[in-house]
Amino acid sequence: QSALTQPPSASGSPGQSVTISCTGTSSDVGGYNYVSWYQQHPGKVPKLMIYEVIKRPSGVPDRFSGSKSGNTASLTVSGLQAEDEADYYCTSYAGSNYLVFGGGTKLTVL
Amino acid sequence: EVQLVESGGGLVQPGGSLRLSCAASGFTFSSYNMNWVRQAPGKGLEWVSYISSSSNTIYYADSVRGRFTISRDNAKNSLYLQMNSLRAEDTAVYYCARDKGLTLAAFDIWGQGTMVTVSS
Numbered sequence: 001q002s003a004l005t006q007p008p009s010a011s012g013s014p015g016q017s018v019t020i021s022c023t024g025t026s027s028d029v030g031g032y033n034y035v036s037w038y039q040q041h042p043g044k045v046p047k048l049m050i051y052e053v054i055k056r057p058s059g060v061p062d063r064f065s066g067s068k069s070g071n072t073a074s075l076t077v078s079g080l081q082a083e084d085e086a087d088y089y090c091t092s093y094a095g096s097n098y099l100v101f102g103g104g105t106k107l108t109v110l
Numbered sequence: 111e112v113q114l115v116e117s118g119g120g121l122v123q124p125g126g127s128l129r130l131s132c133a134a135s136g137f138t139f140s141s142y143n144m145n146w147v148r149q150a151p152g153k154g155l156e157w158v159s160y161i162s163s164s165s166n167t168i169y170y171a172d173s174v175r176g177r178f179t180i181s182r183d184n185a186k187n188s189l190y191l192q193m194n195s196l197r198a199e200d201t202a203v204y205y206c207a208r209d210k211g212l213t214l215a216a217f218d219i220w221g222q223g224t225m226v227t228v229s230s
């Protein structure tokens with residue numbers, strides 16, 4: 001059960017777009033369309049932002065979008081806002097290992 | 111209000127045991143698969159264990175398999191994590207999280223977490 005690979009940090013200015021990658025293997029990201037993304041502000045509980053690669057739960061702004069190509073999934077935040085500054089984690093269903101998390105990416109809004 | 115409330119955390123010596131509980135309310139607990147996820151201080155999230163709605167299917171992360179046991183009591187709307195042979199590296203905030211229905215491996219409801227500290 002190796003963790004999915006995310007960049008430790010990402011940044012962008014207000015109004016810009018930023019993309020965070022999440023790389024796994026054919027046993028997780030590449031093998032299933034069950035990639036999720038979570039946002040976690042400091043001291044807060046994680047919040048589901050994207051599931052099944054591209055779907056947004058009710059209440060999540062459409063500035064957040066997901067995609068996948070091969071073994072790499074991506075989260076794009078468009079029109080960056082100050083409140084988007086947080087840690088972001090990807091996860092993937094992994095069959096009999098059920099689920100694996102990425103190491104997390106700290107998004108800074110400059 | 112849909113809610114998950116964890117309890118049972120605390121300070122325990124290496125090699126000791128602890129039982130965490132998660133009380134669910136505001137939804138039909140017996141219809142949802144559930145999970146435990148942990149987060150060591152200053153570190154990322156780590157999935158720990160999964161249990162299906164009827165307890166028929168259970169999964170564990172390699173790091174806890176053989177030491178932790180997940181269970182649930184649908185009559186009491188409660189989820190449990192029995193943790194034995196605890197190690198310093200088990201120190202973390204432990205969250206219970208609900209699997210979002212009609213999909214896999216997406217956690218839509220989280221508890222506020224309970225802190226477990228393993229130290230002598």
